[in-house]
Amino acid sequence: MASPTLLVTNVAGEFALLSPPDHAGLIAGTLPEDHPRYFDLLARNFIVRPERGGTGLERAVARTRKAFALEGPSLHIFVVTLRCDHACGYCQVSRAALDAKGYDMSWEHANAALDRVFESPAHALTIEFQGGEPALRFDLVRQIVLEAEARNDLHGRQLRFSMVSTLHHLGDEELAFCRDHEIHISTSIDGPAALHDRQRPNPTRDSWTRTIAGLERARSILGYQGVAAMPTLTKAALANPREVIDTYRDLGFGSIFLRPISPYGFARKTRRAIGYEMSDFVSFYAEALAYLLELNRQGETMVETYASILLRHILSPFHTGYVDLRSPAGAGLGVLVYNYDGQVYPADEARMAAETGDTRFALGRVDDTLEALLTSPAMRWLAQGSIAETLPGCRDCAFVPFCGADPVYHAAAQGDPIGDRATSEFCAKHMGLFKILFGHIAEGDPETMRTFTAWALNRPREDIVEAGFVEQ
Ligand code: SF4
Secondary structure, eight states: OOOOOEEEEOTTSOEEEEOHHHHHHHHHTOOOTTSTTHHHHHHTTSSOOGGGOOOSHHHHHHHHHTGGGGTOOOEEEEEOBOBOSOOOGGGGGGOBOTTOSSOBOOHHHHHHHHHHHHHSOOSEEEEEEESSOGGGGHHHHHHHHHHHHHHHHHHOOEEEEEEEOOSTTOOHHHHHHHHHTTEEEEEEOOSSHHHHHHHSOOTTSOHHHHHHHHHHHHHHHHOGGGEEEEOOBOHHHHTOHHHHHHHHHHTTOSEEOOOBOOSSSSOHHHHHHHOOOHHHHHHHHHHHHHHHHHHHHTTOOOEEHHHHHHHHHHHSSOOOOOTTSOSSOSBTTTEEEEOTTSEEESSHHHHHHHHTTOGGGOOEETTSOHHHHHTSHHHHHHHTTOOGGGSTTGGGOTTGGGOOOOHHHHHHHHSSSSOOGGGOHHHHHHHHHHHHHHHHHHHTOHHHHHHHHHHHHTOOGGGOSSOOSOOO
16 A cells, blocks of 8 residues: 655645655654655745744745735625526525515615725725625626726726626627626536526526626627636536536536535525535536546637636645635625615625625725725634634644635624634535545646646646646
8 A cells, every 4th residue: 555645734834745754754844855755845935044044935835925914905795786696596585576676786785895895905906796696686787897996096006897797688789898898708508408498497497598608798899818717516416527527528628616506595494405515516526627637638628717726826836816715814804785775785795694694794885095995893703713724623733824714604604703624514515625635635646736737827728738736
């Protein structure tokens, strides 16, 4: 039987894969200078020679990795309406009927939310439109975009827009506005037609047909890069990873974002029908990743977006900025959600939890100052679980330099923001995914490492002449 490989990591975010004897020598401080791993481990700050003093490099690396912590909220989600014509099982609490009254954001609330956006010191600001179906209030989307651009003439920030939409209600004129104002669109495609239609019922029972027609329309105006899609993976989708991936390939996408179904947003009965254990998702993910690696090996570019986020944290000195996997957590500090009713939340999940009656997450009202929102009792409460490096379980975990904290999930699912890693689905997911990725890295297959390097650096695979970072 092959001897196990041990993963060691440090606070600078470096890692090394070691044999048990090398690991024992490192821990005991007895590795001699002529050991083949000595200078590699020295360069990665696992061996410190007191006579050399600190180079300051490790502090610089840590500062680079945590640069987001001082930026201020950069993602600002506007829920312009809760109305939607779909009745997706996994989104029961996050929608209202098409003709329901009182579920649209007012201009006063939108305008006040823009005050909060530009109060943030973040240089890069993204305004994301969500719902419900935000295209049902495209008039408000248009007004917010024009006002944000006008204000930005003074502020000079890097301003981006995005919108999550079914694509059913975006005509040529709206899409031309999206093109002219660089509004990136993200849509939901849950798999092959039958599965998509089953999971995403609309009144005319033709969600797939209308989504694909909308995709073609959007691509003809915005170009292929202007529209992304992601599946919501229910129990039915987990049965056949290749089928979901092949659907995206057939539609001409070069990437897919494989995420487990959110634990929020649906009733307990529905959860039994479409939900699953996190271990089932991790098994699905291992199979899906193996298939994607095979496609890339054959020369087809097909990226798994979440793997590219984790690999950037593992293989590069940079953080992706991804707000859902940060320490300190992105809730509030990286993202703010302005609900249609003027309430402000630190995450979309917090908004959904509030819709089910758990109102502990509300930061305040949209006309409160940013300082008041970020120093609110809810933020102080969430701060207890916001720094992964201090949390029970995480502080002793080898994956913590690449992982993050999710106090909103732990508070909603387990009662308090610190939570219990032993029963946490957030932890089970990341533990599982890190083990899969480091398993591949330990195997060191050159073609896999080329793909991983390309994903981590967001470069075409052809640009990667030789994969770096491969341990012996
Ligand atoms: S894998 Fe789990 S224990 Fe490790 S850092 Fe992530 S959440 Fe914490």
